[in-house]
Amino acid sequence: MRKYVLAIDQGTTSSRAIIFNDLSQIVSISQQEFKQYYPEPSWVLQDPEEIYDSVIKVIFDAVAKANLKLSDISAIGITNQRETVVMWDKETAKPIYKAICWQSRQSEDICRWLKNNHYEPVFRKKTGLVLDPYFSGTKIKWILDNIEGARELAKQERLLCGTIDTWLIWRLTEGKVHATDYSNASRTLIFNIYDLCFDDELLQILDIPKSILPKVYPSSYHYGYATALGENIPITGVAGDQQAALFGQTCFNEGEVKNTYGTGCFMLMNTGDKIVHSSSGLLTTIAWGINDKVSYALEGSIFVAGSAVTWLRDQIQLFEKSSQTEEMATSVKDNGGVYFVPALVGLGTPHWDSEVRGAFLGLSHNTTKNHLTRAVLEAICYQTKEVLDVMTLDSKIPIKSLRVDGGASQNNLLLQFQSDILRIEVIRPQVIESTALGAAYLAGLNVGVWDSFSDICQKHNIDKIFTPKMDQHESAKLLNNYKKAVACTKMFKID
DSSP: OOOEEEEEEEOSSEEEEEEEETTSOEEEEEEEEOOOBOSSTTOOEEOHHHHHHHHHHHHHHHHHHTTOOGGGEEEEEEEEOSSOEEEEETTTTEESSOEEOTTOOTTHHHHHHHHHTTOHHHHHHHHSOOSOTTSHHHHHHHHHHHSTTHHHHHHTTOEEEEEHHHHHHHHHTTTSOOEEEHHHHTTSSSEETTTTEEOHHHHHHHTOOGGGSOEEEOSEEEEEEOGGGTSOOEEEEEEEHHHHHHHHTTOOSTTOEEEEESSSEEEEEEEETOOOOOSSSOEEEEEEEETTEEEEEEEEEESOSHHHHHHHHHTSOSOSOGGGHHHHHHTSSSOTTOEEEOOBTBBOTTTOBSSOOOEEESOOTTOOHHHHHHHHHHHHHHHHHHHHHHHHHHHOOOOOEEEEESGGGGOHHHHHHHHHHHTSEEEEESOOOHHHHHHHHHHHHHHTSSOSHHHHHHTOOEEEEEOOOSOHHHHHHHHHHHHHHHHHHHHOOOO
């Protein structure tokens, strides 16, 4: 008899439910997009109720597509957009404000205040993170400081807070469990990655009451039952999306690296039980916790990757479907001298510049929409090269190959150009849904669907390996031109 695990992949723009069998094969997928709200420039909000409703819909749809019953599901794994914050009244079960998305920059003033008061070293030392609006802690403070009645609810011990995984666990268990896992907690800017707890000093600096925060457990753990679905299905795996993808790519050993091409681009290296601090703008984070062992990772964060393609499609309207980009980019022999700096919400690793904005450079009368499209795809690869270089420097581990996943990894032109720029192998698995697969693995390990890491590795198959084809001097010239474009954009900042 086959065994089945349901993975809830709650992403930035859509929610998906994917059912895997015990051979690591996809049985069914259901996906639903939800609305993004942009009330101010650089603010990105989401409706937590819409997110939860979309999750419920895709769960039932995926089960129906698989011709299964909910009772056939052995376990549920949850993976989620990290750093996005929800705050709600536990008595009414209603959010007191929209979810502040990880992309949102609305807590910039708080970060600036923290930096001006010289708090960055203590945050960096304890959390492995930098002071940036990207992370959850300053978003939590923003809601507490700006939403009427928030602090009063906290005093009454009615207020609960958490990242998206916490919100989903609480709703699916019908309010019985308020929890998160080590990987998500490590992204909040208030979690001590040494002591494995929310840090009292950091909470005091941000004026965040500990009572509103979830309990923190291992990533493979019995969290409770999803009784809201009408069945007692155990929730036994939870991880932030990028850590889940690292796990789904079977990067179980120190020095193994993956890059996920989604809304943003996120490269993680497993550093084992070592906490490796970066001097180059990388983040130190928790990869996962299993049983009594915690594994750590180095991470490079690229804020804009697939979202730049979405921007070209929806805002600039260069094409109707994102799938057209490969054909458009292939139709021209090169970028025509056009470079794109994808700083639509600032630049992440290694720049960490939240004020710089995006730009096309090198435009001429010969520039077509195909050149613009190619420049956007190439920019994803240049950013990845910047991250890989500093990761190699800080870890002192030479990277021989890069495992890739995410929606854009289906684009062969993108991955070939990526290999050309990196000068190493780029490996794409048969199942590119590594994020969901990682959540499924974490959940399945807890209930015996998979019995070990080696069992998982035996069922992990490769689709294609891309190797460098471009002349090394040409790839170096292209990268140097991109770096010039970034430097120009950083010099020109609009007030």
